[in-house]
Amino acid sequence: MKIAVLDDYQRVARSLADWDSLDAAEIRVFTEPFADADEVVRALAGFDVIVAMRERTRFPAEVLAGLTGLRLLVSTGPVNAAIDVAAARELGVVVCGTGYVAHPTAELTWALILAAARNIPAEVRSVREGGWQVGLGVGLRGKTLGLLGLGRLGSEVARIGQAFGMDTIAWSQNLTADRAAERGVTAVSRDALFQRADVLSVHLVLSARTRGLVGAAELAMMKPTAILVNTSRGPIVDEQALVEALRQKTIGSAAIDVYDTEPAAADHPLRTLENAVVTPHIGYVTRELYEIFYRDAVEDIAAFRSGQPIRVMR
CATH class of the missing domain: 3.40.50.720 (NAD(P)-binding Rossmann-like Domain)
Structure with missing residues (x-):
């Protein structure tokens, strides 16, 4: 399983959750934003799982259609207006969220x-x-x-x-x-x-x-x-x-x-x-909330691999 962790601007994703528990998974962390939708599709081709940080990267229907190998899209937080959840469902992509505090x-x-x-x-x-x-x-x-x-x-x-x-x-x-x-x-x-x-x-x-x-x-x-x-x-x-x-x-x-x-x-x-x-959209950018995000993302991936996905967005 190939996993892409997106928009880790602070380079902390790997340190805030037990990614090693996802045995045999290949994980790549992206630390810079993508220039446009075409770059999203090019950069993420071949990944089975994508972990998106909030709404930093958009996933409209045309982007999702271009990610032909994608099976699971995890968004930090319980909802994400930048993801076309209905289109993902039609394409057979499961979309899951995580916990959140305001x-x-x-x-x-x-x-x-x-x-x-x-x-x-x-x-x-x-x-x-x-x-x-x-x-x-x-x-x-x-x-x-x-x-x-x-x-x-x-x-x-x-x-x-x-x-x-x-x-x-x-x-x-x-x-x-x-x-x-x-x-x-x-x-x-x-x-x-x-x-x-x-x-x-x-x-x-x-x-x-x-x-x-x-x-x-x-x-x-x-x-x-x-x-x-x-x-x-x-x-x-x-x-x-x-x-x-x-x-x-x-x-x-x-x-x-x-x-x-x-x-x-x-x-x-x-x-x-x-x-x-x-300020650069840091309202939610705290260690405590990031720990919730990444811990739950790892749980989402493990549950999906076991055939019992959790926190599925509808």
């Missing part, structure tokens, strides 16, 4: 909020360059935290905001006042969310109805001091509209972990804007 992304969300509010990147840069204080931060107590989405992750971010003494409000298409109140959050209208939030944090699943949900009109409604945070999916926020809003100081700043295309281009404007705090 709190690493909630923790990074707060790291980004604090970094933007207290101007930490600029202050760190000044100290490293021999300087000292260069800006004036803002406190969070008494400010309004707006949650665009109040599911598992949004609720966790809200709880931490409440611990900071923030007023928490939320909106999503299906959010009810009672459900929000159960979490100590006030449900508001869509416009009120953008107008009132001092910090607006995005916590929605990317879908046809959420793609581009935060555009120029929504950014224009926000306070000129507001911080926009996105640790969900890049296309939920209109990227060009966000860049323009930051350039024009329509909003105060943005803290961004996700992008339309990943890895983000070397000349991406968000990389250079002084009022943007940017």
Whole structure:
């Protein structure tokens, strides 16, 4: 059995699970992203099993059709929007997931909020360059935290905001006042969310109805001091509209972990804007979660080899 482990950017996959338990398996680890779909097919031809790290590599129907030897596709996490599961099933490819926990992304969300509010990147840069204080931060107590989405992750971010003494409000298409109140959050209208939030944090699943949900009109409604945070999916926020809003100081700043295309281009404007705090999609990138991912991936492969696949995506 030939196994490909993809997109191991940190080169840690082999150290975080017992791959040797897969006796007689030939394992190759890929540490760089593929340029395009054609390269995916060329590089992975002949592999029986592929282990994909989240949505870093896409597997649409045409790519799956080109991987004629593929029998098992394991995705870290329980779902993966970058895999055409129905097409895989038609081609006889079993798709399995792994366990997942949301709190690493909630923790990074707060790291980004604090970094933007207290101007930490600029202050760190000044100290490293021999300087000292260069800006004036803002406190969070008494400010309004707006949650665009109040599911598992949004609720966790809200709880931490409440611990900071923030007023928490939320909106999503299906959010009810009672459900929000159960979490100590006030449900508001869509416009009120953008107008009132001092910090607006995005916590929605990317879908046809959420793609581009935060555009120029929504950014224009926000306070000129507001911080926009996105640790969900890049296309939920209109990227060009966000860049323009930051350039024009329509909003105060943005803290961004996700992008339309990943890895983000070397000349991406968000990389250079002084009022943007940017990280390379590391919301889930913790040792503890990676251990879950790779341990479960090995279990998935072993179960598949025994003829009893587990955690099969439907």
